[in-house]
Amino acid sequence: MRALVLSDGGEVQVREVPEPEPGKGEALVKVLVAGVCNTDLELARGYMNFSGTLGHEFVGIVEHAANPHLIGKRVVGEINCVCHQCHYCRMEMPHHCLDRSVLGILNRNGAFADYLTLPEENLHLAPASARDDVAVFTEPTAAAFRITEQVKINDDDRVVILGDGKLGQLCAQVLWLHTKNLVCVGKHAWKLKLLSDLGIKTAFADEPLMRGADVVVEATGSHQGFERALELVRPEGTVVLKTTVAHPTALELSGPVINEIKIIGSRCGPFRPALEALSLGNVGVRPMVTDTFSLSDADQALARAGEPGVMKVLIHM
């Protein structure tokens, strides 16, 4: 089968590789559509020292599984494959399993391929009302919903989202379901317009903005974004770090101490509310798709996703 493989040497190439064999408890999934995430670009630059097949956002059809009810079903999949036995699994924090593999990110081949394997327990049926190019957004939408598990957001809380990229947009749409007192800050008129078309307030990064936000979500992945977040959040407010940056950041920490700010890292989230929001259209994703490539041209898809002004790039198998 075909797969977009990141080699040890850092080369990214579409290659012929053997079809994967599902292990015990795992399903074999024929991938229909996969999405390129910024993390894929960071991995290609050396983040996590990953090598193997890239990709962790997908929708596909189960071709083989021990559970007969899964076979032939259209599914999306959680990316953390966990041991159920370590300290953190037993503490009900499976996403932090010490022995985990992560689809296309850590010790497990990913979704930019004709086939992938995942534990059956990781799979969720994709609702018929969510087309492939919508269902493929389940994983990043779940990551946005993770914020609502970590921070209580009241309906009059003032929320600022920094970043108008893919993840910033999803965070804005998801948190907008909790409070209308929200503004998404970005640098690109056309990206911000996708949100204002939905009725969500937006601002340009160089506009002055009222300080004192209850919650600020940092989704720019930049040093400046983090500094701005610390400026905008109120005393005892919360800054959610939603993006990982592969290099160290110089920070002035006396401000956060004096103002008793909470800074909280946020990663993978719950699939159920994400699937519901996508299937009901409460979160709209199709205008975010900039371009589509076939798996045979997946290297070009990755390059395209790294160009300025590009949002989501999809790969059709």
Add this chain to the structure above:
Amino acid sequence: MRALVLSDGGEVQVREVPEPEPGKGEALVKVLVAGVCNTDLELARGYMNFSGTLGHEFVGIVEHAANPHLIGKRVVGEINCVCHQCHYCRMEMPHHCLDRSVLGILNRNGAFADYLTLPEENLHLAPASARDDVAVFTEPTAAAFRITEQVKINDDDRVVILGDGKLGQLCAQVLWLHTKNLVCVGKHAWKLKLLSDLGIKTAFADEPLMRGADVVVEATGSHQGFERALELVRPEGTVVLKTTVAHPTALELSGPVINEIKIIGSRCGPFRPALEALSLGNVGVRPMVTDTFSLSDADQALARAGEPGVMKVLIHM
């Protein structure tokens, strides 16, 4: 009267200054004993751009007040003087009052003087069972209790305190009231011994330490301390930043995001539990006093407090 004054130019000198006039709602307090805090040393180095009389830890006698019950009483005092009218005062976060002054730190002369003024509402009666050289620790002990208002600490939670200095020791003793599963990490055998004499577990900074702590309190004020805190805390655990450092710190933030760490700044705390713990002897402070100076030699007291291996320096009026 005498006062230890930090001038605009950064000079620290004992000077004759006029006795302060209490404003409306304020009491005039004759200072008995004051304590030198690391923040005083940072202020002398330019932190907060403060100028005026230094000092914010004290015990004294009320000489003048509108409330007759206060006159002649031995008191300690909260250091934030607030407006009760701004947004944060009305949100019950008076410590974050936008219009606040802070004793010896921000727009208000401090306690290294024969007299100080504070709003009457800031004063707490010092229990007779807490001698002057104990009651003077109320403010920093309250700062340690602040952690228990911000982070729920269960009796089986594993807590690591980084730093065996004055604040580290107080944090260790206060959190030890909540969990015995606690270790204080420092660099000085004799300082750590003060804690082990109380039955508190200690370790040297260069010893390997079990990772996966539920809560890590950073009280070293150093870059290395913060990095170590991020190493030692468990996924979804909490790092409490208890010290302010006046220069930026380079941080690798992808770890905290992947592990979904909470980082929380922590400043001033509640006086009531601090007074109770000090008067009952649940927190022991007298072994921490390294040296005592008279107010006339307060500049030497500050210099002494900055020497290596020195813990609390007191100033008697």
